[in-house]
Amino acid sequence: MCGIIGAVGTQNVSGLLLQGLKRLEYRGYDSAGIAVISPNQQLQRIRTAGKVQVLIDEVGKNSLDGNTGIAHTRWATHGRPSENNAHPHTAGDAIAIVHNGIIENHESLRHRLLSEGCHITSDTDSELIAHLIHQKIRQGVDTLTAVRSLIQQLKGAYAIGVINKDEPGRLFATRFSSPLVIGLGEEGTFISSDTLALRPVATQVIYLEDGDVADITSDTVTIYGINGEKVNRPSHKIPSNHEIASKGKYPHYMLKEIFEQPDAMSRTIQSRMTTHQVMAEAFGVNAADIFRRTKRIQIIACGTSYHAGLVSKYWFEEIIRIPCEVEIASEYRYRNHIIEPGTLFITLSQSGETADTLAGLRLAKTSGYLATLSICNVAESSLVRESDLVLLIDAGFEIGVASTKSFTCQLEALFMLMIALGHAHALDALKETDMIRELRAMPGYAEEVLKLNAAIQKIAKGLEHKQNCFFIGRGIQFPVAMEGALKLKEISYIHAEAFPAGELKHGPIALIDNSIPIVALAPNDDMIGKMKSSLEEILSRGGNIVLLTTGQTGMENRDGISVIHMPHVPKLLAPIIYAIPLQLLAYHAAVLKGADIDQPRNLAKSVTVE
Ligand code: F6R
Numbered sequence: 001m002c003g004i005i006g007a008v009g010t011q012n013v014s015g016l017l018l019q020g021l022k023r024l025e026y027r028g029y030d031s032a033g034i035a036v037i038s039p040n041q042q043l044q045r046i047r048t049a050g051k052v053q054v055l056i057d058e059v060g061k062n063s064l065d066g067n068t069g070i071a072h073t074r075w076a077t078h079g080r081p082s083e084n085n086a087h088p089h090t091a092g093d094a095i096a097i098v099h100n101g102i103i104e105n106h107e108s109l110r111h112r113l114l115s116e117g118c119h120i121t122s123d124t125d126s127e128l129i130a131h132l133i134h135q136k137i138r139q140g141v142d143t144l145t146a147v148r149s150l151i152q153q154l155k156g157a158y159a160i161g162v163i164n165k166d167e168p169g170r171l172f173a174t175r176f177s178s179p180l181v182i183g184l185g186e187e188g189t190f191i192s193s194d195t196l197a198l199r200p201v202a203t204q205v206i207y208l209e210d211g212d213v214a215d216i217t218s219d220t221v222t223i224y225g226i227n228g229e230k231v232n233r234p235s236h237k238i239p240s241n242h243e244i245a246s247k248g249k250y251p252h253y254m255l256k257e258i259f260e261q262p263d264a265m266s267r268t269i270q271s272r273m274t275t276h277q278v279m280a281e282a283f284g285v286n287a288a289d290i291f292r293r294t295k296r297i298q299i300i301a302c303g304t305s306y307h308a309g310l311v312s313k314y315w316f317e318e319i320i321r322i323p324c325e326v327e328i329a330s331e332y333r334y335r336n337h338i339i340e341p342g343t344l345f346i347t348l349s350q351s352g353e354t355a356d357t358l359a360g361l362r363l364a365k366t367s368g369y370l371a372t373l374s375i376c377n378v379a380e381s382s383l384v385r386e387s388d389l390v391l392l393i394d395a396g397f398e399i400g401v402a403s404t405k406s407f408t409c410q411l412e413a414l415f416m417l418m419i420a421l422g423h424a425h426a427l428d429a430l431k432e433t434d435m436i437r438e439l440r441a442m443p444g445y446a447e448e449v450l451k452l453n454a455a456i457q458k459i460a461k462g463l464e465h466k467q468n469c470f471f472i473g474r475g476i477q478f479p480v481a482m483e484g485a486l487k488l489k490e491i492s493y494i495h496a497e498a499f500p501a502g503e504l505k506h507g508p509i510a511l512i513d514n515s516i517p518i519v520a521l522a523p524n525d526d527m528i529g530k531m532k533s534s535l536e537e538i539l540s541r542g543g544n545i546v547l548l549t550t551g552q553t554g555m556e557n558r559d560g561i562s563v564i565h566m567p568h569v570p571k572l573l574a575p576i577i578y579a580i581p582l583q584l585l586a587y588h589a590a591v592l593k594g595a596d597i598d599q600p601r602n603l604a605k606s607v608t609v610e
Helices: 014-027 052-061 108-114 126-138 144-147 242-246 254-258 259-270 287-293 303-318 355-365 382-386 405-424 429-442 442-450 453-460 477-493 499-505 529-538 572-593
Strands: 003-010 031-037 043-049 068-074 090-092 096-104 156-164 171-176 183-185 189-191 204-207 213-216 221-224 235-237 296-299 325-330 342-351 371-376 389-392 470-474 495-500 516-522 546-550 562-564
Touching: 003 014, 003 171, 014 031, 014 068, 014 171, 014 189, 031 052, 031 204, 043 052, 043 572, 052 529, 068 126, 068 156, 090 126, 090 235, 108 126, 126 144, 126 156, 126 495, 144 156, 144 213, 156 204, 156 470, 156 529, 171 189, 189 213, 189 572, 213 259, 242 442, 254 259, 254 572, 259 405, 259 442, 296 303, 303 342, 303 405, 303 516, 303 572, 342 355, 342 405, 371 405, 389 405, 405 429, 405 442, 405 572, 429 442, 442 546, 442 572, 453 562, 453 572, 470 477, 470 499, 477 495, 477 516, 477 572, 495 499, 499 529, 516 529, 516 572, 529 546, 546 572
Parallel strands: 296 325, 296 342, 342 371, 371 389, 470 495, 470 516, 516 546, 546 562
Antiparallel strands: 003 068, 003 189, 031 043, 031 068, 090 096, 096 156, 156 171, 171 213, 183 189, 183 204, 204 235, 213 221
16 A cells, blocks of 8 residues: 655645655555645655655755655555655656545556547556646646546546646645545644554544545645535544643543544544445555465464454454454464465554564474564564554553553454455455444444443442452453463453353362352343353352443343443444443542553563564
């Protein structure tokens, strides 16, 4: 995936654009370029082959001054990596454009434009866009109308930024099946293919929808929908570095990060999906092709990230029928594996620096996998730099040692990956749209469960003086039970273990009496009957249950059971939402015990040694 950044500012934006490109460079690119409208209304453009630093050095030798500009990092698809093929592309010395995506009808467009006398200078599909806009403008329309006319002319996926030297102070943007967001900041208004690039300069972000065209100035944004009508797209807050580094109104980072989940989850999914499709290119330039060739999946990770991987196994196997193995990275790296052809190797990591996961990736790269893919929260991390494909989760800095928002965002990312893989393997289009709709609803459900905080705080009192705690779940909820147990043990130091509920009577039930609380995950899914039987077995042995369930199961507070009332969530996505009360339970139990919440003993945020 290429990277786009654009800006209309109150001052010279070339420095901001270059810094933006640097932040987009996390996957390595082959060429880059920048164009600005100078104070004397000329287009100034510099392009270079190689890394962004080459461009920065080149810009340093020239003076590039303008309040309106666009910039791009390219990963060659149509045409080899070269200065000539690098973006921005221009037409008539007036129009400059940057483009992400692939124009499927580029051959017929090129043919037509050449026959109409256009002078096309590159091998790219993207340059054609500049000529299409310029042609329209020559027919007497303004830039906005010309950009809007692209919707009828282009087939394929695109995110486009446009400037016209004759309309300085205005930046135009449109997208279809390729991510593009607008950032609102103090120094101006920005566009980018990735929210991450906007973080230092923007405080709010607006997600464009398919077919939207935006007319942007340094202090206004006007958006037109696919039918040309003015539309309102909501803006979302991007936390500032200061807000990230402070606890704000919260006593601990962990609690703050738990409460940040609805926003982090929205950011993670928003610019990666349209209403009916996950954009394969959000994973990297060759993703669609790699996904088509994927026959199996091998995931490795540690700790919380490993639990996210375990949940996703159910998605990959149940929904799209792709076999998936999940292994703890420190085990994986010391085994002699049988690698089936067509296996996609996936690493999951918040930090991207976990030594075992990184060693596993390095081993995998020499072992004959189809490709490597990393789902990670840190753009500059080693895992991201060394993987073929990447999906950044955009959870924002996670400072508390216990991973919380990264887990729920990793799950979203894995669900998106499942949809993208399913798409490449002819997943039913209606099912795809339904799953995307359900995934979009997750941040809303997260808001809802966070309202249970006070109720969970009361229930946590029952754990304060306990030595041990069990967590049980079945099917896709079992890895969530494992995650709940990990959260509790790492921050409250209460010994906690998770079991699949069906496994209780094969041993653990011997330990059950009224001294051990049992946290049970019992959504109203096809396992509920069996869960109810397990709960009765526990109650009849004097066990005390904390039960996460919905109204539909008919289970209410009674002797031995304290219920946390959960919203009814689609079964396969329920793990994302059921994880949140478990984070809160662990948090409140640890607070009651007076533990060091954000820096639990013996633990480090990033485990960079074996
Ligand atoms: C638990 C926790 C750890 C990490 C593990 C992997 O709350 O934070 O178990 O999940 O150390 O770290 P990453 O995801 O950075 O690879």
